[in-house]
Structure formats: C-alpha cells, structure tokens
Amino acid sequence: MARIRWVLPIAVVMMAIGTAGSGQARGGEDGDHSGQVEKKFEVDTIKSKTGEIKITFIGHGTLMFQYDGKVIHVDPVSREADYSKLPKADLILITHEHGDHLDSKVVRMLRRADTKIVLTKACAEKVSGGIVMKNGDASTVLGHKIEAVPAYNILHKRSSGQPFHPKGRGNGYVVTLGKTRVYIAGDTENIPEMKLLKKIDIAFLPMNLPYTMTPEMVAEAAKVFTPKILYPYHYGRTDPNELVELLKDQKEIEVRVRKMR
Numbered sequence: 001m002a003r004i005r006w007v008l009p010i011a012v013v014m015m016a017i018g019t020a021g022s023g024q025a026r027g028g029e030d031g032d033h034s035g036q037v038e039k040k041f042e043v044d045t046i047k048s049k050t051g052e053i054k055i056t057f058i059g060h061g062t063l064m065f066q067y068d069g070k071v072i073h074v075d076p077v078s079r080e081a082d083y084s085k086l087p088k089a090d091l092i093l094i095t096h097e098h099g100d101h102l103d104s105k106v107v108r109m110l111r112r113a114d115t116k117i118v119l120t121k122a123c124a125e126k127v128s129g130g131i132v133m134k135n136g137d138a139s140t141v142l143g144h145k146i147e148a149v150p151a152y153n154i155l156h157k158r159s160s161g162q163p164f165h166p167k168g169r170g171n172g173y174v175v176t177l178g179k180t181r182v183y184i185a186g187d188t189e190n191i192p193e194m195k196l197l198k199k200i201d202i203a204f205l206p207m208n209l210p211y212t213m214t215p216e217m218v219a220e221a222a223k224v225f226t227p228k229i230l231y232p233y234h235y236g237r238t239d240p241n242e243l244v245e246l247l248k249d250q251k252e253i254e255v256r257v258r259k260m261r
C-alpha cells in the first residue's frame with residue numbers, strides 16, 4: 001500500500017506535463033512490476049559496418065531492434081508497453097512461454113500477414129504460423145541468421161524440484177544483423193553452452209533471482225565469452241551496478257546499464 005500512495009502523485013504529475021501514457025497495472029510470476037507508471041524508453045544506436053542498429057529498451061526481458069528498415073520485437077508483452085504506439089513487427093522472437101515473455105494478444109497486434117515469428121514448440125501452442133526452433137537449430141529469416149541456443153536453470157528450482165526453466169524448453173537467440181552478432185539469452189543461468197559462444201558483439205544477459213542469474217554468475221559467463229557490449233536485462237530488483245563493479249577490470253567488455261524496470 002505504501003507504494004501506491006507515492007506512485008499516484010507521480011502519475012498525475014507526469015500526465016499533466018504530457019510525458020506519460022496511461023498508468024499501467026503490472027504483475028506476474030517473474031519480477032515485481034506492480035504499481036509502476038508507464039515509462040519512456042531508452043534507445044541506443046549502435047553504428048556497425050553495415051548500418052545502424054537501434055535498440056529500444058522496453059522493459060524487463062522485452063526489447064525492440066531496428067536495423068536495415070526492419071523492426072524486430074523480442075518477447076513483446078503488454079505489461080511493458082502500449083504496443084498500439086509501437087511499430088508493427090517484421091520479425092518477432094519469443095524465447096519461452098512464460099507470461100513475462102509470451103503474450104499472444106500483443107503478438108496478434110504486432111503481426112502483419114508477412115511477419116515472421118521465431119519461437120519454441122511450447123510457444124507454438126499459443127501462437128500459430130511461426131517458425132519453431134529448438135536448441136541448436138539455425139535458420140535464415142529475412143536475411144538474418146538466427147541461431148537458437150539453450151537457456152535453462154541448473155541451480156535455481158521451484159519448491160517441487162523442477163527448474164524454473166527446464167533444459168531444452170526455452171531458447172536464447174544469436175541474431176546476426178549484417179556482421180554484428182547479437183545474443184539475447186532469454187531466461188537462463190550461466191550454463192556451459194553459453195561459454196562456448198563465439199564472436200558476440202552485443203549480449204543481453206538476465207540477472208534476477210530466483211529465476212535467472214546473480215551478478216556474479218553473469219560476470220563469470222561474460223568473462224569467458226567476452227561480448228564487446230554487455231547489457232544486463234531482466235534484472236528485476238537486482239542492482240545492475242553490482243555487475244559493473246564485478247567487471248570493472250575487464251576492459252574488453254563494455255557494460256551498459258539501461259532502464260529495464
């Protein structure tokens with residue numbers, strides 16, 4: 001209740017100056033998003049040899065990329081944005097079927113007749129007409145190579161003993177945009193397969209407990225596969241500055257913290 005008392009005046013002030021959309025009720029099984037007001041998104045533009053890659057940090061595990069005139073939505077969900085205000089998708093990537101990653105209503109909203117959707121088998125039960133990829137598959141979609149890589153828990157489990165994300169069910173994706181390799185890890189721990197990744201330019205690694213990794217686990221993985229740019233995402237209430245501190249001597253990795261909650 002304490003939270004609602006101070007969030008409401010902020011919503012009123014922001015609406016008065018015209019910067020915020022409607023206050024959005026959020027919640028879910030994975031992360032605490034209740035009572036936040038809709039935020040403005042941060043955007044990074046990365047210059048690559050083959051053109052600019054624009055990354056919009058929507059929130060939690062949700063992203064939007066724009067490259068070569070195409071729009072790629074990653075795990076679009078209504079609790080993170082009003083998708084009626086965002087561009088329709090040329091490509092949608094869905095990492096797994098949990099509610100903070102798969103929202104079939106938003107997928108319908110972003111989809112045109114020619115939109116490509118890359119997803120897992122479990123997601124395909126809720127979204128039809130997509131390209132199902134399993135761990136280890138690779139495919140070229142809209143001219144971009146997409147590799148589906150494993151994303152799962154080893155240590156972090158439900159009280160039943162089941163991992164939050166069982167091996168083989170969810171995907172991470174390595175997407176090659178021109179010559180830039182972008183790794184979107186999905187919900188995973190620092191699994192052995194992550195350390196085999198090669199030539200990753202931009203990596204998104206999840207960092208919230210109990211569902212994904214601690215900052216130490218993210219740092220340990222990043223030191224092995226050394227992405228040029230590392231964005232912690234899906235970080236819930238974890239302080240991303242802990243990761244910055246852990247990797248401060250790793251000059252080859254640029255850790256960028258962007259607003260994802």
Ligand SMILES: [Zn+2]
Pocket residue numbers: 030061098100101187211234
């Ligand atoms: Zn998640």
